[in-house]
Amino acid sequence: MSCIESPTRSVDVLVVGGGPVGLVTAIQLQHFSNSSSPYTTLILEKHPKSTQDSYGRAITLYPRTTEMLDQLSLADELAQKSFACRSTVSYDRNGKEVAGRGWSFMEQMGKDSWTQWDFALVLRQMYQEDVFRERLKSLGGNLETEKEVVRIDVDESVEIGGFRVRVVLIDGKTGAEEVIVCRYVIGADGGRSFVRRDLEIPFDGETTEDRWVRIDGVVETDMPKSRGYGAIESPTHGNVLWAALDHGATRIGFAFTKERREKYETFDEAAAVAEAIESVKPFKLSFKQIDWFTVYSVGQRVARNFYTKDCIFLAGDACHTHSSGAAQGMNAGIHDAVNLAWKLNMVLQKQASHSILSTYEDERRPNVQKLINYDKEISRLMTMQLPWNWKGDPKADPNEILGLVMAEASAFTSGLSISFNENLLNVRGSFSLGNLGPIAGCRGPDAKLFKPGSFEATRLHKELPSNSKFYVIVFTGDPDDTKSHLSTFFAAVKSSSVFQKKSLPIKWTTIAAKAGPSAYELLGVMPLGRIYYDVEETAHLRYGVDSKEGGVFVLRPDGWIGTAAPLKTETVKELETYLRNILILD
Template sequence: MAEETRKVDVLIVGAGPVGLVTAFQLAKFGGVSVAIIDKNEKATSQQAYGRAITLFPRTSELLDQLGLAERLAQQCFACRNTVTYNSKGEEVKGRGWSFMETSMSDTAWDFALVLRQKYQEDVFREALREHGIEVEAPFSLLDVVVDETAPALCHKVTATLKNEKTGQDSKIKCKFLVGCDGGHSSVRRMLQIPFQGSTSADKWVRIDGLVKTNVPKPRTYCAIESPTHGNVLWVGLDRGRTRIGYAFTEKHANSYEVFDEAAAVKEAKAAVKPFDLEIECVDWWTIYSVGQRIAESFFVKDCVFLAGDACHTHSSGAAQGMNTGIHDSVNLAWKLSLVLRGAADFDLLRTYQAERLPNVQRLIQYDKDISRLMTNRLPENWSGDPNTDVNAILGDIMAEAASFSSGLGIFYDLEESNSLNRTGSQRGALSPGQRGPDIDLVTPGTFEKTRLIQQTRNSAMFHVVVFAGDTALTKESEFHAAALQSTFLTILNSTAPSTWEVLGHDPLGRAYFDDSKQNAYQRYGIDASSGGVVVLRPDGWIGTVTSLSKDAVAELVKYFQGIFY
């Protein structure tokens, strides 16, 4: 007998990092009821370990804004060093993962945060639990029915679930369903959303464990250019573990009647030659096919979203899977929260696909080339010398994709239909749609250092950052009426015993001093004498930049009227 149907605002299917971070944000922002289900309890070692391991700087910044990154940093292996060895075991400069050492500055999170997915999920689950929400597992999604005659923001989705322990069915009605259930997404399949792309014949092996080796620099992000196993991945992991990854060719497959853990270990030893390797214990290993696919739509029937692997899959060659999924989650959650709480126009939800899809497409193109090069093959449609060293080309492409891979260069296009990113009256070094750089600030009184990200936490609120120039204009009371769902922060271009000494009046919101070199003003391209106003979206991207003039209030009013009721 089925249980009584219950209602929530949002049902999230899939409790991997993307689903957990999405649920956490909605719970943290408040005013929205959330349920999250997963078909697995992740009880076995194969389910618990392995999978994704690396967060790049922009992802860490996003999680820092949510108050989660420091918890991850407590357990992570903070990887700042890379090395590449050729087939003779000689160190080669400027190849492999070397971009990490040159393209991950301009942030406090200037390293690869390496922490196995199991431990990241533990952190996210505990944070979610602090908001009174537990993952419901093991529950399978049996059916999804959408009442397309129902108005927007009604409980138009009915999901039928099965408790895999008891066998009992139940139903949940929700206003929005978010599929975060991976590459084999049940949500995507039940909504019949085409998943376009292909899966190649290429296969890769990944193995995590405790190792002994004579690799000279083992606690790094390392590449070993093997003539038999492709561009071999070697990464120092948390808790002293190491991940080794290599191409699994047809020749390797034909050498084994059954490719099991022992075979995976044997091939790992061959893959890292000329170095020696002993794997003392294996935490996890897998073999998987390489492919690139994108869902035709990330938002269907005005009530169903896809995020993470449910709407895009790719190889692990560029280590972008979890990063891209968390970017999806952060882009979506604050928008969903504002719409559900009646603050923002429903069309705000349509900017999710408009902003995320172009970045996913950029990743897929890079991934196609990187995954082929990592298996010792030149990219498709290669028009250069067919005898070119594939490892050199791989280094060039990874360097080209460096700002994208670090996430620090990810931007959202200026589109007439997207009210979030608007060109303002002030033009400078940074434009709307770009990441708002983290900058060092000085706290009044104590002169302690802080960072902009620490003072602009993501609470689904916009932040209006006033770089004081003409101080008379920073006390306009109309500013407050101009900025709906926003908080204010004033940055002063010099330190003083108090903010009053500089302004001659109370600041707009909390105030901080720039450092003695005026790095904050310089990084944002703001003239210290004339000042400016920067609107930061909840997710930390720049919404608009205006001059600090009497027209600034009207300009901010117009910007926010395009988003809020």
């Protein structure tokens, strides 16, 4: 460590790690911070990005992840560069196509969940990071590279929310030491996270003896269907991944068994190519260009804490690792980033109580554990081994069982079924749903809507961008049936001392199950916020709202349902209670 006297600066939030999770977190915080109550965010990366960037690593974005990135205005730019994967194929050991195995679940992914993004976006991490860094730069964000954190101290005598964290870092270019003091630290620094290790947070789980190879490049093959997600049931290399990539490239991934490893004193690029050619037999394969390859082991681990000392967070691989078997790593990390950022922003803006920060771990941990449980089964099956807890036929075909497991996990893998337990953010309101629609803690579905006047088609998610505000959606139903309720509900909102606060972080949206020449003539009153017409009643249907009765839904800033209530005057009091338990209103 340098003996140079350490200069000191302060930032409100320090994000450690300049990969996708750290970048998406920083983008949100930079976007949410406003001129009336600004705060500072700094993101550090210990590697020079010119050498850290590579073609490999994560590639797949599933529907719910893309929906969240869409509400951050990032999905369109990613889609410009991506391979849109809508088709899959599985081949048995003889090269015969077999149905219902491997990645076949992807073809139905999101088809019954009302999403615009009912397919996978495939884009190598290198290109994703390019998009994220450009967005951060456009927002005035600050990413500093070749800055390695070497020590983190927390002074717990400093009040919660104060500058209680002291971070020591080394400049990789000059060797100079620097000290930064901050309110919060977010460790998004990967599976070997320094933040996690320095805070001595246990990383529970295990690393298996299994090894995997991944190789990317431009290939030639006689495989009949080569541009999609594929699986080849190899007797020597397990369930082989074949994934069409951006820029016309392909990824091949396979189990690197002990028997295969013993063939090589050194496993280099030539060896990776030779094994890839073997893995896809009986199909022929040659490489026109090799971009990247790696050999890695599978570690299924979860950090004991995602949030500690009221000021330190872990996100992404820093708090959970697993195989790439179901392509979940980046998706899970972005879910972490989106869940955390708006909560931290509201605390920094003094809009919400500090207690909402504990919901980050409470909500993300059960979903991460569910992912780990699936991953343990999937990673073993991909190496032609039955799961440890398998109680069925010991001679069962692992490839067949893998297809069943991946199909069972499909709604979770897509992210569309990820939900949260009841807490102060997810409150089962008085709205009577039965089995008709989503409940608190579930994702709010997308739906086709029409703008007034022009009747231009739009989507609900497109009209609800991520801005760290709660959206209160008034489903009016058919105004011919609900006008009396509408007038009294709207009057109660306008006389509410809570809803008249100018600094209240909410936005109103009105959705009518009918169109009209003007909102006033249609409703009998002016709408709350912007109005959209649901003339096909798809939005009402997807939220379980009877067009003869209407309803009111609160969507959290991350797009999950917070609570729901009927379209009645007393609902205003119910909404006030919900918000009082979360927000600082006085």
